[in-house]
Amino acid sequence: MPGSREEYEYWNRLASKFDDGSIYVVGPAIYQDVKKWLTNQFKDMSMVLELGCGTGYFSQMITDRVKHLIATDMSQEMLERAKEKLGQYNNVEVRKDDCYGTSFENNMFDAILLVNLLHIVKEPNTVLNESYRVLKPGGRLVIVDLTGHGMPFFSKMGLGIRYVRTWGKPAPYNHSLNPTELSKTVKEAGFVIEDVKLVGRKTKAICLNAKKVK
């Protein structure tokens, strides 16, 4: 089941304002906290695939930590921005692909990166199954997902107001995840969880690292 036309149009519409808009909505601090955690997950990785890379904002954080990164997204407008950002790196390819069923063979990658993808797709389990299929045995699944979980009430309300002001209605399948629920879905896809934590001061993100054992 590929992403729908409604989702495609939604993400295309946001692309030109996505980086500035997102920083305004969630605040710059969480990006720094995530960067610190994320860069530590990628040491000497050879082949890395990112699904739902958007404008390439997080892809850029790991370009010097991996031999080869393929950054993919279904939205053409997002990919145009990602190409502008990532075009300068010889070890990065930007490609159109659908996270429900990618064009890659089994067991190809040392790591898969999913940032802010699982809370906006209709079927997170399908995306995790696809990630499992294309990962090598021993490969890593690295997830970062912004969440309302653990946020103080007034911070959450403020974020909601800034979101609606900036983007209008939420993404078609938007739903906030919590670490327990996400860990369960990741385990059900066959992964073994190595690390899961909430990072951030006011705004929070779930950061999870899991392994494909066989």
Ligand SMILES: C[S@@+](CC[C@H](N)C(=O)[O-])C[C@H]1O[C@@H](n2cnc3c(N)ncnc32)[C@H](O)[C@@H]1O
């Ligand atoms: C919330 S944005 C996150 C973008 C980026 N990872 C970030 O955190 O800045 C979600 C991204 O997932 C992409 N996306 C949604 N459904 C998808 C699908 N079925 N296949 C591939 N990409 C998809 C959207 O186009 C959008 O760029």
